[in-house]
Amino acid sequence: MTWIWSNMDLIWDRTLDHLVLSVPSIILSFVIALPFGWLAHRYRASRAVILTTVGLLYAIPSLPLFIVLPFIVGTSIRSPLNLIIALTLYGVALMVRVVADGLGSVDRDVQQSATGVGFSGWTVFWQVELPLAGPVLLAGLRVVAVSTVSLATVGAVIGAQSLGSLFTDGIQRGIQEEIIAGIVATVLLALVLDAALVLFGRLLMPWTRRSAIGVAARNSAVVAGVTT
């Protein structure tokens, strides 16, 4: 414990580093996955191609990707940008299927009646389909958040600072408390981000609060996300 108390500053700094890596990656994954998920949902022909491609993306082992990516995009190997790109790719790989499933879960009757009363094509998407896919999207985003936070630790192996640095450093220098601090802090950070997402969802989707709608959808999305 003494190591932890005397190194609170270090843990805090690594936590911030970790956030700088994961939060942009999570947001970017969502934003990028949206159009691809929409395409996969909307056009039968594109569905198989897109979903297979993102499935393969997720199969790329992370360490080689971290090392190869700088040569492809021209960043330095230790640059956080390098890591953010890699993490975003994995996030997109998870999220595209979730977006497609989420849009697919929207009640066709509701969508038809929105069209029938005079919503135009894009207003149906932004005001009806997207919000109603919300519970599924949120469930997927939670999976992405947790997996991104845990994956970001791998960057430490190639020298990018994060909470992962605590356990690489701890192993090298034989400080057991540092290793444990790294693991615990990573788990805590994942829990905090997850809780923030849940809160965010409650604020943004008040209609799911007082009824059972979306619960089933949420659960099925978690399964879909995990098995991608």
Place this chain on the structure above:
Amino acid sequence: MIEFHAVTNRFPDGTLAVDDFSLVLPSYKTTVFVGTSGSGKTTLLRMINRMVDPTSGSIDIDGADIGTLEPVKLRRGIGYVMQNSGLLPHRKVIDNVATVPMLRGMPKKRAREEALQLLDTVGLDRSLANRYPSQLSGGQQQRVGVARGLAVNPNILLMDEPFGAVDPIVRAELQQELLRLQRELGKTVVFVTHDIDEAFLLGDQVVILRTGGKVAQVGSPAEILANPIDEFVATFVGADRGKRSLHVENHGDGDIVVDETGRLAGVLVGSSTTSSRASAASQSGSESQCGSESKAGPRGPGASAQGGDSR
């Protein structure tokens, strides 16, 4: 006035949903499309607001070919109510009703004020305004659906089996409400149902469809009941089973109207002479066939018989 001119609709997969359909739907009247599932009712209705476009033929509203109108704009001027209400689950009741006027550019405040008044119109308590649709009963949801359909004060109201998913008691209530609204507002209503009793209750003009969007018979409920054009229509309206041929039986306590299969159709009211004559003829309480004057027969149920067609 809505006019169908030789309208045919074939879906891309080859299904012929509507076949050479021509009809005039008079203004301020209710026209009901009735037929079994898959007879093209929904497709016919959706061609009026261009959710579906005809493969051939044309549709005019007040003399203008709707094929030349912008679909979204057209829809925003026509009320549309469907089964399971089709309400937006993520919007409060009041916002569901205010939605289309706001899409048309009405300021939010005014749209919400008018939405509250519409809740009154359809007989909903204003306290429900801030609930989400899932927090309402099926009947209440349908009322909200109707309020939303009326929100732009349309001349035309399209209703696709709007009462199909509620229990019979609530359905009867909603039907009466619709009749009241129609008396007050005088819209051109196009109503789709598979329930012939509902069609006869609500329709000024009833269109009986057979599979493939073919007209089996068009007419007022009385015309159709009196002269089913063929076997199909007779079967559909239940005339062949004697469901529409009513007679009076006396059961001691009073006169009961019964159809030919012996099923209870209602009680006889407001004709004490018939009643007393009938009871006089059967002190023992056994069945008494009334004279031809009280036997409704194929000319439709008598005006005094409750429970059958009430028009």
